[in-house]
Amino acid sequence: MKSVFSFLTIPFLWIALFSCVPLEQSGGSGSSYSSGPKQALALADRSYKPGIKTVQLYPDIQQEGATMAPAAISLKQETPLLLTFDDLRPDYEQYQVKLIYCDWNWQESKLSSMQYLYAYNEFQVTEYEFSQNSRIPYVHYRFRVPRVKLPGNYVAVVYRNNDPSDVVLSRRFVVFNNQARVNPLLQLPSGTTERRENQQINFTLNFNNVPNVLDPANQFKIVVRKNQRWDNAITGLKPTSIRAGLYEMEYKNFDGTNQFKGGNEYRFFDLRMVQARGQNVGSVRRDSTGFQAFLVPNKIRSGMAYAQTEDFNGQYVIANQEYPNPDISSEYVDVHFFLAASAPRPEPVYVAGAFSNYLPVKPYLMRYDAQAGGYLADILLKQGWYDYLFLTNNQANPYALEGSFTETENQYEIIVYYRPAGEIYDAAVGYITFTSRR
Numbered sequence: 001m002k003s004v005f006s007f008l009t010i011p012f013l014w015i016a017l018f019s020c021v022p023l024e025q026s027g028g029s030g031s032s033y034s035s036g037p038k039q040a041l042a043l044a045d046r047s048y049k050p051g052i053k054t055v056q057l058y059p060d061i062q063q064e065g066a067t068m069a070p071a072a073i074s075l076k077q078e079t080p081l082l083l084t085f086d087d088l089r090p091d092y093e094q095y096q097v098k099l100i101y102c103d104w105n106w107q108e109s110k111l112s113s114m115q116y117l118y119a120y121n122e123f124q125v126t127e128y129e130f131s132q133n134s135r136i137p138y139v140h141y142r143f144r145v146p147r148v149k150l151p152g153n154y155v156a157v158v159y160r161n162n163d164p165s166d167v168v169l170s171r172r173f174v175v176f177n178n179q180a181r182v183n184p185l186l187q188l189p190s191g192t193t194e195r196r197e198n199q200q201i202n203f204t205l206n207f208n209n210v211p212n213v214l215d216p217a218n219q220f221k222i223v224v225r226k227n228q229r230w231d232n233a234i235t236g237l238k239p240t241s242i243r244a245g246l247y248e249m250e251y252k253n254f255d256g257t258n259q260f261k262g263g264n265e266y267r268f269f270d271l272r273m274v275q276a277r278g279q280n281v282g283s284v285r286r287d288s289t290g291f292q293a294f295l296v297p298n299k300i301r302s303g304m305a306y307a308q309t310e311d312f313n314g315q316y317v318i319a320n321q322e323y324p325n326p327d328i329s330s331e332y333v334d335v336h337f338f339l340a341a342s343a344p345r346p347e348p349v350y351v352a353g354a355f356s357n358y359l360p361v362k363p364y365l366m367r368y369d370a371q372a373g374g375y376l377a378d379i380l381l382k383q384g385w386y387d388y389l390f391l392t393n394n395q396a397n398p399y400a401l402e403g404s405f406t407e408t409e410n411q412y413e414i415i416v417y418y419r420p421a422g423e424i425y426d427a428a429v430g431y432i433t434f435t436s437r438r
Helices: 012-019 192-197
Strands: 052-059 072-074 081-087 095-102 127-130 139-144 152-160 163-176 181-187 198-206 220-226 241-243 248-251 259-261 267-270 281-287 290-295 316-318 332-340 349-352 367-369 374-382 384-392 411-418 427-435
Touching: 052 163, 052 374, 081 152, 081 163, 095 139, 095 163, 152 427, 163 427, 181 411, 181 427, 192 198, 198 220, 198 411, 349 374, 374 384
Parallel strands: 072 163, 290 332
Antiparallel strands: 052 081, 081 139, 095 152, 127 139, 152 163, 181 198, 198 248, 198 259, 220 411, 241 248, 267 384, 281 290, 316 384, 332 374, 349 384, 367 374, 411 427
């Protein structure tokens, strides 16, 4: 994996400025990490307590890179999804999980839990381990998602002390039954600007194996998402042609509704070590609060030529090159980001990646510091390898600081939902994942 920029020397002023800023999430006994008022549940990927960190949901397979795989699994697949998270407190807490079944648009279904589950809808989180010799103590929890009866959208909701209103996290996942076949085709957009910046997703859908389809144009709903993001997924696509005799629909829209900004390859840093510097880490320091890592200063990439690099499409891996069992031996490190900029932008700037759920909220929102000459952010992260971008909170041009290229390699998923006649649920009957280069 190669960096887009050469290794830069970190200015002493930048380190001094970070050292003087109080860190909201660093050090101490950890007793305040899970405090705070109860928050309303959102049927989305969220953490509701500041001390709940490193939430991951992925297929429980012994395979390299499994933790970065999409939270999507076949209804017939014996391998379950595994939910893991850390609580930055030194004491064990009782956690429970419930599963909420949703329609294609992530609204809660009217089905009772007995219609989509084989057991009572309250599951205990029984697997946990205490961190080992970490400067910030934490407890690492693991939960295997139980089998479900119906394909479709689900949200795993974790709460504590048998109080469903005391929610600590929620995570989306998809269970599919591949009855419909999807054949994707990436095509260059027709517009001049779009051909340089966008990626167009065309595909055909064959529903020959889906029973009792009476109105295919309305019974099927399509969702296309990029790099496992729900926040900018494309929905509402209508077929451009229907071949009833072949049980096939074609989606080749030319109005831009099936286009994504290509964006740029992700920036990254290697935080698998705290006793030495990993790639794109300028320095690591240890003080009374724990470890602090200062990343190599970043430059704005808009206006630069595209450079092909390998990345994880925004995902991250928990890893530790100094001790075994990274789930419980890894340190939590205050990671300091810096983006050089001559002046502040009119819209907010934030650090984005899977670790932040791409949310423009604290601590991922950056602050502009004229003395430092750019944007600063400090984020508490567990040791590992991380992908990230600097995005603007502007839907029209989120890649203003990164640039957008049609050549960028991205991961795509197409999910097909189907509502049988007379039913009140949307089954996921088709799923495929692919990249823009394969």
